[in-house]
Amino acid sequence: MEILNMEFLLASAVGIVTAAGIYLILRRRTFPVILGLSLLTYGVNIFLFATGRLMVNAPPVLNKYAEVPYTDPLPQALVLTAIVISFGMTAVVVMIALAAYLSSKDDLIDMPNHPEDEGENA
């Protein structure tokens, strides 16, 4: 079917993953929020990949001997950078969330209004 072409599939994939990510980051506990952030980074990575236009069976290099189709290599480099950064950032947020959970015995993402009840230390 013509409507199920690659552009449609990719665009709806970005949309669905992003929507799911936004839903999850609005949750109150840190675990779904981190999952939501991961989904958002997947969404943005696919989106970045598509900014160079979608091509099938084309290498990301120019050929100086023949006129062959090629795909834009820059978005691929950008996606690689973005993947590495989001991977590192996810590790950091997991560690900090774990520290917050272990020290407060609670993984709610909001903070209590009266910290003096817990013997808070400046």
Add this chain to the structure above:
Amino acid sequence: MNHFLIAPVVLPALVAPFIIMVVRHHIDLMRIFSLASTVLLVAISLVLAAQASTGEIQIYELGNWAAPFGIVLVLDRLSAMMVLLTSVLALVVNLYVIGTGWDKRGANFHALFQFQLMGIIGAFLTGDAFNLFVFFEVLLIASYGLMIHAGGTRRFQAGVQYVVYNLLGSTLFLFALGTLYSVTGTLNMADLAVRVAEIPPEDTALLRVGAVMLLLVFAIKAAVIPLHFWLPASYANAPLPVAALFAIMTKVGAYAILRMYTLVFGPDLAATHGLVGAWLMPAALITLMIGAIGILGSYRIGRLVAFSAITSMGTLLTAIALFTPEGVEAALYYIVHSTLAAAFLFLVADLVAERQGIEILPQRPMPQSGLIAVLFFAGAIAMAGMPPLSGFLGKLLVLDAARSHDLVWWIWGTVLVGSLITILGMARAGSLLFWKSHGLLDDSEDPNATAPDADKPTDENAPEEIADVSGTEITERPAALPFVACFTLLSGLVLLTIFAGPANRYAEATAAQLFAPELYIRAVLGEVTP
């Protein structure tokens, strides 16, 4: 090609791993290398500022790749000024942290500090939009570590919120960059400026979406209403000297707005004409007012200063949102002032919090109460924009620049009423902390007994005898270094007031450079006529 231009990025990038890998067990060596690096950074930025003040725009092509294809660093008056401001602030904060021993309360403070400097300075120097994203991430990931330095439940909880908010900002940044790339096919800022101007107005819908998304990203960084919610909790719960360094981080957002929306989406560009200013101006005015009300309502000293940072961002963005040379000139003067003033107040807040805790309540007079009260008073005057310090001149310039704007009465009213509320809030906090404390003197307890020993775990678990000895000395005679740091910032504010003329001339020349983007484009791309 002038290799000196990349030195302020490379130097901290080399010192930080060196500190982690070689000297991480020796606090003195860590301090020596970190401080030496910061001092060198100040020297380098002074040289760069001298070079930039001639008006020539220098570029550095990384890997010697020509401009639209490789990444370039660009040094113009604006970036040189911001780099100098960053390194001076870093030096002062570093002195303060060493003087108070904050760096001993957790691991790897100095390495993270250097990485943070690398990110901030790189963000100011880069001429490539994606590289700006990368440097944002460098400064953010270092700031996550600094923000939760020394630990504590509440700090971790605030840290989670801070990291999540900024990760969302980064994701949005990538969406914005992807949109811009798909329209223009480039991410070099100068090249973007050329291509954006060539797009026919009827094809600019996606471009406008990208421009507004990018504005949202920078607004998150600059803590503009309604994207400011991360700031008060993060800054108030971070170690306060770290928050003093973070005073420059909100300015990174302001800088990026200034750069992108004068160079790429300039005020004359038909596609985004008036779009940015129309959204930014009301948001900035509300930010100013919310910050001022927050000062009045804060019950902890960290939050008080965090809200004063928000109100100063409101004033700054009001000036930027005018998008006229006069407005930018006022903004540039105010950016220096508000960075120094906010950092100064954060350091004073830390002096108070270390002595009597973070609550703004009348308590027993703290040690050196008089001196700290004077410092707080000076900081409050600077932040509220009262004469004789530079905040007054800065706000005067902002008001003057807004004279011909459509919303002039709104702007004047908000700035002046906001200043009044700020004065009230600061006076309330100051009198509770410093005056009413003396009413409680009739307690006949030993004053040393109330010293907040629990705040200083380093004295208890210091492994060596020598550390214990120096610890007891500190309780007898307060360390001088924190006060040196505070007075350095204060003298910076005084100098900014005395030399307001030269500073303003530099700001004027910078604004002129920003409103002549063809100079920037020619410097980066060579002889291309847009």
